[in-house]
Amino acid sequence: MTLLDLTPRATVTDLLSTLPVLIIGAGPIGLAAAAHLAERGIDFVVLEAGDGPAASIRLWAHTRLFSPWRYLIEPASRRLLEADGWMPPADLDRAPAGSELVEAYLAPLAGLEVLRSRIRYGTRVVAVAREGMDRTRTAGREKTPFVVRVETADGIEELTGRAVIDGSGTYTTPNPLSSSGLDPIGSAEVADRIVHALPDVLGADRARFAGRHTTVVGAGHSAANTLIALAELAEHEPGTRVTWLIRNASAVRVSSSADDELADRGRLGSRVDRLVASGAVRKLDSFEIARVSARGDGILLIGTRGGEAATHGSDLVVNATGFRPDLAMLREVRLALDDIVEAPVRLAPLIDPNVHSCGTVEPHGFDELRHPESGFFVVGMKSYGRASTFLLATGYEQVRSVVAWLDGDMRAATEVQLTLPATGVCSTDLGGGSCCS
Template sequence: MTLLDLAPRTRTTPRLATLPVAIIGAGPIGLAAAAHLAERGIAFDVFEAGPAPASGVRLWGHTRLFSPWRHLVDPAAQRLLERNGWTAPADLDTAPTGHELADRLLEPLAALEEIAPHVHYGTRVTAVAREGMDRTRTAGRADTPFLLRIDRGGEIVDLAARAVIDASGTYTTPNPLASSGLDPLGTAEVSDRILHALPDVAGADRARLTGRDVTVVGAGHSAANTLLALAALADEEPETRVTWLIRNAGAVRVTTSPDDELADRARLGSRVDALVDTGRIRRVDSFEISRVAPYGDGIRVIGTRRGEPAHHVTDLVVAATGFRPNLDMLREIRLDLDDIVEAPRRLAPLIDPNVHTCGTVEPHGFAELRHPEPGFFLAGMKSYGRAPTFLLATGYEQVRSITAWIAGDMAAATTVSLTLPTTGVCSTDVGGSCC
């Protein structure tokens, strides 16, 4: 395959030349894409459903990332920020919380004059298509602008774009509790007793969790973080009881290898195991959930355990079962996704969690992220589909390559490189990534 084979197929017609690149999501990857486009002088608009930059990050902002600062700052973003007087954190080896990442990096980046006028808050993209053609139409498709249907506080409008970078993440679309991948039967009746992954145990959710019997469902980093926080709450509030319910006979978590450069993550497994061994966390393994039902003020979880009918009664359930991309908004876009992890097909073998850890994912860019829809890209956590091996540094290299392709700079677009921390086994964690 030659550079000519990979060159942009969306020609710069007079109208296309006047249109911006649309970026969906003002989180770390979306804002990094904006920084790269701003450096290249390419017009862009960022559409953020939340009221401020990093609204998605703020949802889990109380949680500390595993990656230190040195792996969390996009180079183009850093150049723009430093040009405007920003200084990097003094200790690049410390890992910030989500709130610290937003306060220290993402909000200042979004406020820059090169970016701020082009970010639209309270603006949700509900669908992406091509102007005047559904996904079945082929003739002239590559030369036709994208159409984004936008909900601005109830006002529905259509906007045009020359290319689209969907960096909307996965945190707001968790995997269901049932082992089938569907919501358990009866979910609607007990939805008020099921909490999203990573509740703020020590802060906003403390009163709701104190003195309750809380069951955490899931076997990854999100579950481990929440279990540790609940165990600490139980130390202060002894009436609080903690159960850990997992589907398999054992939990697949980060190894405790001393070679893991993300030290906080490497210790998660052993810390949770110690709490299980001392009885401070009760573990129920090999439980396959199929139904849920009210049980007084609590919830009954129903399914099978080791092939036999089983149930578990608790007050509240934390659904730490991982995340998946929202693909409904892309129904009219021609996607080429892996059948298993729902990542771009060329990327999927590079991020397969059965083979790769966060630190062994190969550098990749626009070529691996391409779809049959020229000019459309999934980036960041959403590009990884259901695979939990994503690091922010990986997403920054993605958008650097994508924006170079949009600019027609094929030499930069095809030259991808990345230095990642050495890591242990990855499983689901913050926002569905290793961060």
Template sequence: MTLLDLTPRATSVDRVSTLPVVIIGAGPIGLAAAANLVERGIDFVVYESGDQIAASVRSWGHTRLFSPWKHLVDPASVRLLTAATGWELPDPERAPTGAELVEKYVAPLAALPEISTRVRLGAEVLGVTREGMDRTRTRARAATPFSVRVRTADGFVEDVAGRAVIDASGTYLSPNSLSSSGLELLGMDDIADAVTPALPDVLGRDRARFAGRRTTVVGAGHSAANTLLGLARLADEEPGTTVTWLIRNAQAVRVSSSADDELADRARLGSRVDQAVADGRITVLDGFEIIRARRSDGPVELVGHRRGEVVEHATDVVVNATGFRPDLDMLREIRLELDEIVEAPKRLAPLIDPNVHSCGTVEPHGFRELTHPEQGFFIVGMKSYGRAPTFLLATGYEQVRSVTAWLAGDTASASNVELVLPATGVCSTNLGDGASSCCS
């Protein structure tokens, strides 16, 4: 005989309030969200697909960011670190490398017991929805917990309930296509082993891949420029190394040497690239719209339109520095409101339009601009900017401060968004000895 359990059940609303906030991504922004939730006394869990915290930052750790330390740390995180360990900010006017950012700030933050016990590494988020609901169902939707599907490090797949979801997964793992159409490049499967992601460590870890070979860097931004400078230096040291810069437009409009840029390292980048081109160390192939790739016996052939003609370009290695786009596949069952051009939240898009704004001219914004029709769901950090390359870490920190205040019911604090950014020219990245691909 089956006995009925007559114990009173909590209402759906009561249950939701007992669940943790789910944070996707354990990079600087995801961990800043965690720190703010610690201060608010709100439970959370962080899922990081990499096997280490800040896995994406580590992959370009040789790169020097544009921003100095004073613009790279989150206030709530600093308060927690200082109280727990006596942590001190490194030289506030110096720009660190990605590796230094992780070693001296992100890793110590993640190691704090109130955060480390809630971080799950090697945990890939496969999808987000509401419990028992696809995106078409409306009744009681806001009172229904989120359900986050996660594949753990051991391959087990489970659904995790949450009261809210903060997606800080970034865009580094979702590069734009090499094809000018935006679609997957025809013939990509044939040349995939010859294509590397943006910001390879050409003078260090990845040196053997480029030394003595022909490399073509595709892209018109600062990540491309940084890689080009590294390759030009490699060509000085390794005979047979050649460097080609392939861009779709007539010029690389995002690489600037503006004297008005307060991020001095970035301001110098454009002039350094110009000089390398003038010296013949970098060959520019402009106005080239890639339509197809193929490989015969050895070299890669990029086929495209250039000045009204179909042309071919042969190379050994291709660096895809065409920028990034948000991975929206895992959000198919979430009700999003995205701008049709840059794929950023609809209210945020006009504030970050790269045709109008640089990093430093983005207005302060918070939970209101990041709100979607799906109540309690937020995309923050680089991913919130969609395809716009104008993101600064300081902007992301203010985003998560506002969002977590809203989750705590502190609407006044959530609405009071303030942000002081460095004045900048155009947006993207520089390395000094290395290089970065976002505005930070």
């Protein structure tokens, strides 16, 4: 280990080794990648669109994670922190809220000098390419530096790097409400009545939901968290009503399981079941949304239910239909993506939500994450494409392996090991759904 010794290493070519590794995103996965690069003495720059670390997590900071602390603290990051005097949370078996994850772990990690001096905030990546080459040019491609175009308050600029690790996540690119995967016709006219997943119902957004009818669309754990919060709000705010709209006959993704080692995740399903049974939440199943339109100050969902034309009116709609990767900035990068889940082709069979839950995903590293573009990796939630079976522990092992490969340490890169908490749910239980958010 050569911590703080950032002498460039000639692991690709002599030219490329003088350039830093460019990391997109200062979330938990991007910071973990930075920690591993720092330990190995490889220079890097982290490019973060927000004004601080973990900008996406801060948007749902009020929400409690499923995983306890022991699965959320990445080993290399912990080594760097503890060398600086940091102490881990006292109860590693407790699941923190997003705000705690940021304040107690990610902010201190990003504040370490070895990372802080190499993180650029307010820097949004808009494109990745090879310097002077579009995706059609092949000759000399692997010896050519990457160029990353970014947008800052001062305008557009470009940075060059020896490799790119894209850990930008998917939270800011939700799936559309429509069952077709397209934005429902009429979405632009009612955009102010459609709310992003995981709003702070009991906190900052309380006034927006109090006394109104809210429909939560989605069959995963993001939907479950919001339904529970809205039902609690309804107990204190007269006129508050809650509808849960799903496209299938049952919401298998939030079904509870007594065998789930992540207890907080298992309890979500039970709580939602009780709310539906008591009438606190009305469940509207088998509804396929095709169009939306304004209805007074509210919104009308237009589609089919059970094959018949149907409509549903609400004041607000929370879009908790999941997320998808932003691939627009990667148009000039040679990618090999699965045609179903939009994950790397070698990874896709290991994470297909029709087969796997987050507790049954096999260990994987640089090899499964490789694209035809040598030196380019998508990691973390974004690497899973449209699959929702991701856990942070999985992303931590991904970047450990990727960084070892970048350092030419094939032994470490290929010794991929991962122990995940059991879900208590198998593919047959899920009926083609997913257990995770």
